[in-house]
Amino acid sequence: MNVVAKTETGRALGDAFAAARDRLPGKGKIAEQRREAFEAYERLGLPHRRIEDWKYTDLRALMREVLPLAPAPDAAALGRAADAVKLRAIDGVRRLVLVDGAFAPELSDLGTPEEGLSIRPLREVLDAGDGALSAQAFASDISNPMIALNGAMATDGVVIEIANGAVLAQPLHIVHVASGTAPASTFTRSLLRLGRDTGVTLVESYLAGEGAKAYQTHDGLVVAIGDNARLDHVRLVEDAVDAFNISSATVSLGAHAHFNTFSLTSGGHVSRYQLTITCAGEGSKVETNGVNLINGKQHADTTLFMDHAVPHCASREIFRAVVDDRAHSVFQGRIIVRPDAQKTDAKMMTRALLLSDDAEADNKPELEIFADDVTCGHGATTGALDQSLLFYMRARGLPEKEAQALLIQAFVGEAIETIASDALREVAIAAAQRWLQARA
Amino acid sequence: MSLLEVKDLQVRVEEREILHGLSLNVNPGEVHAIMGPNGSGKSTLSHVIAGKPGYEVTGGQILFRGEDLLEMDPNERAAKGVFLAFQYPVEIPGVTTWNFLHAALNAQRKARGEDEISSPAFLKKVREVAKSLNIPQDMLKRGVNVGFSGGEKKRNEILQMALFEPAVCILDEMDSGLDIDALRIAADGVNALRSPERAMVVITHYQRLLNYIVPDVVHVMSKGRVVKSGGKELALELEESGYAQFEDAA
Numbered sequence: 001m002n003v004v005a006k007t008e009t010g011r012a013l014g015d016a017f018a019a020a021r022d023r024l025p026g027k028g029k030i031a032e033q034r035r036e037a038f039e040a041y042e043r044l045g046l047p048h049r050r051i052e053d054w055k056y057t058d059l060r061a062l063m064r065e066v067l068p069l070a071p072a073p074d075a076a077a078l079g080r081a082a083d084a085v086k087l088r089a090i091d092g093v094r095r096l097v098l099v100d101g102a103f104a105p106e107l108s109d110l111g112t113p114e115e116g117l118s119i120r121p122l123r124e125v126l127d128a129g130d131g132a133l134s135a136q137a138f139a140s141d142i143s144n145p146m147i148a149l150n151g152a153m154a155t156d157g158v159v160i161e162i163a164n165g166a167v168l169a170q171p172l173h174i175v176h177v178a179s180g181t182a183p184a185s186t187f188t189r190s191l192l193r194l195g196r197d198t199g200v201t202l203v204e205s206y207l208a209g210e211g212a213k214a215y216q217t218h219d220g221l222v223v224a225i226g227d228n229a230r231l232d233h234v235r236l237v238e239d240a241v242d243a244f245n246i247s248s249a250t251v252s253l254g255a256h257a258h259f260n261t262f263s264l265t266s267g268g269h270v271s272r273y274q275l276t277i278t279c280a281g282e283g284s285k286v287e288t289n290g291v292n293l294i295n296g297k298q299h300a301d302t303t304l305f306m307d308h309a310v311p312h313c314a315s316r317e318i319f320r321a322v323v324d325d326r327a328h329s330v331f332q333g334r335i336i337v338r339p340d341a342q343k344t345d346a347k348m349m350t351r352a353l354l355l356s357d358d359a360e361a362d363n364k365p366e367l368e369i370f371a372d373d374v375t376c377g378h379g380a381t382t383g384a385l386d387q388s389l390l391f392y393m394r395a396r397g398l399p400e401k402e403a404q405a406l407l408i409q410a411f412v413g414e415a416i417e418t419i420a421s422d423a424l425r426e427v428a429i430a431a432a433q434r435w436l437q438a439r440a
Numbered sequence: 441m442s443l444l445e446v447k448d449l450q451v452r453v454e455e456r457e458i459l460h461g462l463s464l465n466v467n468p469g470e471v472h473a474i475m476g477p478n479g480s481g482k483s484t485l486s487h488v489i490a491g492k493p494g495y496e497v498t499g500g501q502i503l504f505r506g507e508d509l510l511e512m513d514p515n516e517r518a519a520k521g522v523f524l525a526f527q528y529p530v531e532i533p534g535v536t537t538w539n540f541l542h543a544a545l546n547a548q549r550k551a552r553g554e555d556e557i558s559s560p561a562f563l564k565k566v567r568e569v570a571k572s573l574n575i576p577q578d579m580l581k582r583g584v585n586v587g588f589s590g591g592e593k594k595r596n597e598i599l600q601m602a603l604f605e606p607a608v609c610i611l612d613e614m615d616s617g618l619d620i621d622a623l624r625i626a627a628d629g630v631n632a633l634r635s636p637e638r639a640m641v642v643i644t645h646y647q648r649l650l651n652y653i654v655p656d657v658v659h660v661m662s663k664g665r666v667v668k669s670g671g672k673e674l675a676l677e678l679e680e681s682g683y684a685q686f687e688d689a690a
Contacts, residue, residue, distance in 0.1 A: 386530075395518055
């Protein structure tokens with residue numbers, strides 16, 4: 001192997017990995033995979049703006065270093081986490097809580113699972129040496145440095161399996177809570193496997209406990225949706241305003257499978273969500289929607305890679321960003337239609353609303369089409385609130401911020417409306433309203 | 441005290457003076473018509489009264505019940521009882537008429553220190569007003585003015601006027617884009633709102649509207665000033681002789 005000159009911070013992380021290695025679950029093949037992943041990460045280091053994919057999100061400048069691994073939560077940490085979880089509790093869901101990167105059974109709802117549902121902490125799966133499941137959870141694209149790092153360092157997560165034919169009425173809710181009062185990193189990796197003819201709703205939340213400071217959340221989710229199965233996915237990022245959230249989701253769809261996903265980011269200092277979706281089975285359908293609501297000096301990046309590998313699949317993306325103060329929103333959406341993927345129907349629309357002169361939104365839609373019989377399109381717009389609408393509303397008695405709030409809600413509404421569940425749509429609306437109220 | 445008093449108002453838009461010392465006194469219960477050719481400054485006057493940004497007042501005053509209106513934000517003016525019915529009501533996709541009216545009414549009540557109106561009470565009130573203006577219920581569920589015809593948009597303005605119960609209504613070119621039937625419905629709506637406490641300022645290019653909304657006072661504007669005031673017969677006179685005679689007077 002070539003000797004690569006390392007920065008001071010790179011060396012510190014290398015030492016951290018060496019020190020953490022014994023704490024990381026998984027032996028044999030998994031341990032080997034972790035080492036390979038870490039070496040892949042070390043070769044590249046923290047991504048920077050000269051790497052095309054990271055042009056707008058230069059982690060070397062924004063994050064500077066990856067912090068050491070958070071300690072396992074003690075009773076006080078679990079207490080702070082429990083309070084945070086309670087504050088954002090969603091009715092009627094089965095809650096699965098990860099505190100500082102460790103599965104917390106005492107905060108989770110593990111009561112009799114519905115038929116066909118299996119939930120296990122990742123650590124347990126790895127310790128048990130379940131080869132096939134472990135391999136699937138750790139199937140990583142190590143060419144992406146942050147996914148590689150996540151694979152190398154993941155301490156825990158949730159492994160969810162849904163047996164063929166099981167359609168679950170109760171949504172699952174994975175809650176990530178950072179409780180640490182000292183800055184640290186957490187690394188989690190979760191796996192969701194939907195068998196044939198199944199259906200489930202997954203909610204993911206990212207929260208901070210009282211006093212959690214400048215932490216880094218590194219999360220990875222691997223999803224396999226079987227033939228004729230449906231996954232509804234809602235993701236809410238409400239991290240502390242000085243926190244980092246680097247998350248990746250890798251999703252593959254079988255034949256006639258349906259994936260409806262929505263992500264809302266209103267928290268965190270710097271966040272990057274990398275979503276890779278592959279239509280691997282014919283007739284599958286994807287709806288990917290998202291909203292960024294950011295202000296102050298927040299930086300929120302959604303990077304989507306939609307891979308149409310087979311014929312007769314459809315994908316829709318609606319993305320809305322509302323950017324105030326000096327915040328910076330990034331949307332990169334790449335759709336690839338492979339040579340065999342005839343009759344693909346792919347459309348992407350991204351719009352940004354700038355609320356201040358210093359706000360920035362970068363929209364980068366990309367279409368790469370290698371098949372000739374397809375319907376594909378994309379559009380991107382950036383603009384300010386319409387002054388004539390604002391005046392009309394103010395002339396009817398609405399104060400400026402209230403008028404803005406109504407227009408902002410309408411702007412993000414088109415994306416939020418795509419959430420299939422009425423109850424979860426209300427949860428997303430409530431998260432958007434929290435942001436609007438905080439700026440009023 | 442006059443309800444609305446405009447004193448020697450001078451207004452510029454981007455270095456160009458549009459109003460050169462306009463004065464107007466409106467008392468409770470009165471209906472004033474302001475007529476004048478295109479470019480005489482009629483719409484500018486309505487915009488400045490309502491507080492539209494982009495106008496620079498370089499001289500004069502606008503008093504509402506003796507208070508300086510120019511010091512207030514547009515929403516404060518609305519809460520005090522100033523209402524502008526827009527010549528071109530905007531479309532607001534994604535904000536339902538119902539939500540918008542409820543939020544606006546409550547904002548006005550809050551500004552006046554009154555209790556908020558509950559959803560059921562509001563619903564009842566809107567339904568009554570909508571019915572009297574021949575506005576179908578489903579229009580209230582749609583985005584504000586989205587997909588409305590010209591007549592429907594104007595009726596929606598009058599619906600808001602009825603709902604907010606302002607003290608002064610400024611109607612900016614209410615007749616533009618309306619056919620005769622739509623005009624009659626709109627005018628009936630306005631007439632129903634006439635009262636001894638409420639004043640109206642009807643801005644129009646044509647005399648036609650004044651057959652339906654009969655004014656107490658008619659003002660003729662030309663080149664940024666009121667050049668003549670008189671009774672309702674002045675409007676008929678104008679219809680006969682046109683505005684040309686006043687071009688020189690200004």
